[in-house]
Amino acid sequence: MDITKEQIITAFQSRHATKEFDATKTISSENIEYILETAHLSPSSFGFEPWHFIVVQDKELRELLKPVAWGAPLKLDTASHFVLGLSMKASMTKWDSEYIMHMMKDVKQLPEDVIEIYSKFYREFQERDFALDTDKKLFDWASKQTYIALGNMMTSAALIGIDSCPIEGFHQEKAEALLKEKFGVDTDKYGLSYMVAFGYRKEEPAFAKSRRNKEEIVSWK
Numbered sequence: 001m002d003i004t005k006e007q008i009i010t011a012f013q014s015r016h017a018t019k020e021f022d023a024t025k026t027i028s029s030e031n032i033e034y035i036l037e038t039a040h041l042s043p044s045s046f047g048f049e050p051w052h053f054i055v056v057q058d059k060e061l062r063e064l065l066k067p068v069a070w071g072a073p074l075k076l077d078t079a080s081h082f083v084l085g086l087s088m089k090a091s092m093t094k095w096d097s098e099y100i101m102h103m104m105k106d107v108k109q110l111p112e113d114v115i116e117i118y119s120k121f122y123r124e125f126q127e128r129d130f131a132l133d134t135d136k137k138l139f140d141w142a143s144k145q146t147y148i149a150l151g152n153m154m155t156s157a158a159l160i161g162i163d164s165c166p167i168e169g170f171h172q173e174k175a176e177a178l179l180k181e182k183f184g185v186d187t188d189k190y191g192l193s194y195m196v197a198f199g200y201r202k203e204e205p206a207f208a209k210s211r212r213n214k215e216e217i218v219s220w221k
Contacts, residue, residue, distance in 0.1 A: 021199030071169015
């Protein structure tokens with residue numbers, strides 16, 4: 001069945017940052033796989049997919065996250081599924097890294113002459129166009145790509161009646177130390193960009209959705 005524009009807008013109007021979920025309701029395996037597939041299929045700059053997603057279902061691991069994520073405790077207690085959005089650090093995304101070469105050779109299966117051209121463009125993009133000349137700038141750039149997947153996951157969830165809440169309320173350094181110690185994350189390669197909870201709202205939001213007038217945010221030239 002084709003989805004209509006009206007149905008899409010209705011999903012956007014209904015979606016809100018759900019503070020507390022109905023802990024008695026669980027997202028089906030089919031539906032969470034569908035949501036994760038929209039992350040898998042999300043676009044990224046140069047198509048390099050600088051991300052990794054950890055679905056945290058273990059209750060003990062969720063408890064460990066609470067002290068380092070002040071914006072997450074209620075969601076950790078009630079969400080059906082809780083996802084960590086990791087982005088690659090500079091060691092992975094620099095133009096001449098092993099990972100970038102792997103993407104071009106093994107994933108995209110580009111011919112050698114095309115790889116040479118692609119590498120040149122990517123190097124110029126990093127060094128000249130966007131001046132990604134520090135580790136932090138490279139991580140922030142990777143995070144921008146990972147946020148595309150976040151938006152797609154939340155939208156795809158809303159379209160089938162599943163609620164979500166994106167979370168940036170965490171101490172990044174402490175959270176990454178925990179991920180290294182307890183989650184087996186190589187924090188030389190990955191950093192934490194966001195958390196996101198999925199489930200079914202416990203109650204309707206107390207306030208109607210508010211946005212600036214469209215004329216304030218869109219210009220036509």
